[in-house]
Amino acid sequence: SQQGEEDPQALSIQEGENATMNCSYKTSINNLQWYRQNSGRGLVHLILIRSNEREKHSGRLRVTLDTSKKSSSLLITASRAADTASYFCATGPASNSGYALNFGKGTSLLVTP
Amino acid sequence: EADIYQTPRYLVIGTGKKITLECSQTMGHDKMYWYQQDPGMELHLIHYSYGVNSTEKGDLSSESTVSRIRTEHFPLTLESARPSHTSQYLCASSVQGGYTIYFGEGSWLTVV
Numbered sequence: 001s002q003q004g005e006e007d008p009q010a011l012s013i014q015e016g017e018n019a020t021m022n023c024s025y026k027t028s029i030n031n032l033q034w035y036r037q038n039s040g041r042g043l044v045h046l047i048l049i050r051s052n053e054r055e056k057h058s059g060r061l062r063v064t065l066d067t068s069k070k071s072s073s074l075l076i077t078a079s080r081a082a083d084t085a086s087y088f089c090a091t092g093p094a095s096n097s098g099y100a101l102n103f104g105k106g107t108s109l110l111v112t113p
Numbered sequence: 114e115a116d117i118y119q120t121p122r123y124l125v126i127g128t129g130k131k132i133t134l135e136c137s138q139t140m141g142h143d144k145m146y147w148y149q150q151d152p153g154m155e156l157h158l159i160h161y162s163y164g165v166n167s168t169e170k171g172d173l174s175s176e177s178t179v180s181r182i183r184t185e186h187f188p189l190t191l192e193s194a195r196p197s198h199t200s201q202y203l204c205a206s207s208v209q210g211g212y213t214i215y216f217g218e219g220s221w222l223t224v225v
Contacts, residue, residue, distance in 0.1 A: 042119075042217050043216045048213060088155075100161055100171070102158075102172075103156040104155060
């Protein structure tokens with residue numbers, strides 16, 4: 001069942017600006033991941049944060065997780081035109097049975113030169 | 114780059130035709146998945162497999178079927194395609210006990 005929900009649905013910024021996307025979810029999780037999808041392509045894994053972590057960095061990406069609020073945010077710093085894509089959060093359930101990721105609807109990011 | 118391949122990438126077929134979307138991965142992953150995604154929308158899990166001879170239906174009901182006879186191969190079949198099956202189908206895999214899922218490039222199916 002889908003439980004991740006990204007906000008905003010669409011975001012348009014200029015190169016060099018920071019982009020922040022949020023994700024809310026409903027049930028207990030083991031981990032939360034962010035994926036990127038270029039138009040018409042498959043998804044590419046960006047970063048994973050475990051339920052016992054609060055913040056994680058990878059290059060220009062910064063992810064936070066607040067399990068008390070059941071929310072996460074993805075920050076892309078110093079954005080580039082090549083960052084234009086859809087970004088999805090995906091939650092891994094706390095229950096180990098039938099593990100499969102649940103994806104949100106995604107945030108569509110447009111970075112203009 | 115993930116070593117997971119889907120064919121065909123694009124397919125336009127007539128209503129009532131039988132089609133098989135192929136998916137192969139060379140990473141030796143035990144788990145494989147099929148997701149369905151309409152343009153600009155979320156992904157819906159329609160099938161998954163934990164290994165050879167294991168297949169399960171996902172959260173979204175689908176008229177498609179899958180098989181897992183070999184670890185590396187997870188084809189999806191539609192016996193009689195309908196316009197409502199028009200969508201993008203994404204195959205993915207992951208290692209047993211792992212959390213990250215690796216996706217193929219997707220197969221765009223249009224049924225006319």
